[in-house]
Amino acid sequence: MLPTDSTKTLSFKRCITEGDLVIVYERHDVMKAVQVSEKGVLQNRFGIFKHSDWIGKPFGSKIFSSKGGFVYLLAPTPELWTLVLSHRTQILYIADISFVVMYLEIVPGCVVLESGTGSGSLSTSLARAVAPHGHVYTFDFHEQRAASAREDFEHTGLSSLVTVGVRDIQGEGFPDEFSGRADSVFLDLPQPWLAIPSAAKMLQQDGVLCSFSPCIEQVQRSCETLKSSFTDIRTFEILLNTYEVREGHLPSWQDGDGVLASLKGCKKRQRSTNGQENSRPQTVLARRMGETRGHTGYLTFARLSCIR
Numbered sequence: 001m002l003p004t005d006s007t008k009t010l011s012f013k014r015c016i017t018e019g020d021l022v023i024v025y026e027r028h029d030v031m032k033a034v035q036v037s038e039k040g041v042l043q044n045r046f047g048i049f050k051h052s053d054w055i056g057k058p059f060g061s062k063i064f065s066s067k068g069g070f071v072y073l074l075a076p077t078p079e080l081w082t083l084v085l086s087h088r089t090q091i092l093y094i095a096d097i098s099f100v101v102m103y104l105e106i107v108p109g110c111v112v113l114e115s116g117t118g119s120g121s122l123s124t125s126l127a128r129a130v131a132p133h134g135h136v137y138t139f140d141f142h143e144q145r146a147a148s149a150r151e152d153f154e155h156t157g158l159s160s161l162v163t164v165g166v167r168d169i170q171g172e173g174f175p176d177e178f179s180g181r182a183d184s185v186f187l188d189l190p191q192p193w194l195a196i197p198s199a200a201k202m203l204q205q206d207g208v209l210c211s212f213s214p215c216i217e218q219v220q221r222s223c224e225t226l227k228s229s230f231t232d233i234r235t236f237e238i239l240l241n242t243y244e245v246r247e248g249h250l251p252s253w254q255d256g257d258g259v260l261a262s263l264k265g266c267k268k269r270q271r272s273t274n275g276q277e278n279s280r281p282q283t284v285l286a287r288r289m290g291e292t293r294g295h296t297g298y299l300t301f302a303r304l305s306c307i308r
């Protein structure tokens, strides 16, 4: 059983009720988080939507406005929350987040330490990964950021899984009460090497640490510090290619190589009985969108050595 308030973000199989946070989805790049209230109204380019029509509908419903336009009402999963949250800092995105959760070996029941909290983008996914009985303790030295993150975790229903502390982790290290208790530690700090000795103290035998740094000089300095108590030190840079999937006409053989793949396979150009060329049939196309997404940062992982 999940703690009751965390069912908001962690369960998909329920109906929308008053007070819920929903993600109103127009397109993959146009979404917003809305708190449902009986008297609430949403207005966008597709028309006017009354919240009262949403209550009782399952998450995932397609909802029509009086003008016939529509939006989808989606559950505020960590994946979607990362795309709609208010940016108080730079944040981690899904490609890095998914790699972090996997490589830190985070499973239900884990205790995870994190600093800084920033906008809580990573913390939200960490919380889901440790649910229902694990916990994320996240620290930021910026009081207002910590308070805003706490409010967000209330809204997304994760506050029973995440505790936000105000602390200078580079200066003071993590609190001693976590000594030897953490399964994993994640650092997104300007000088992570200052926090690494404390992180090593917090980790259980063979626990894993990850440090995110935007530049390679920081990585080098962190690795120097990691060498004294960690093993299996490895750095990754995650680069993402996105493909747009849409209906369209296949190019003729003379059209160049703009379209990289057809999901339905190639159909030859058709000719009618009078020998005229028909318009080419519609098919589903996948086209690479622009350049590979640029550099976000380096992820350095290391496992605590058994001999401390």
Ligand SMILES: C[S@@+](CC[C@H](N)C(=O)[O-])C[C@H]1O[C@@H](n2cnc3c(N)ncnc32)[C@H](O)[C@@H]1O
Pocket: 089, 090, 091, 092, 115, 116, 117, 118, 119, 120, 121, 122, 123, 139, 140, 141, 142, 145, 167, 168, 169, 170, 171, 188, 189, 190
């Ligand atoms: C880039 S943000 C973290 C973003 C976060 N990973 C996310 O996905 O939303 C870095 C955070 O570290 C915090 N920070 C910087 N130095 C710190 C320190 N010495 N102790 C604790 N937090 C610190 C900043 O206030 C900032 O909020």
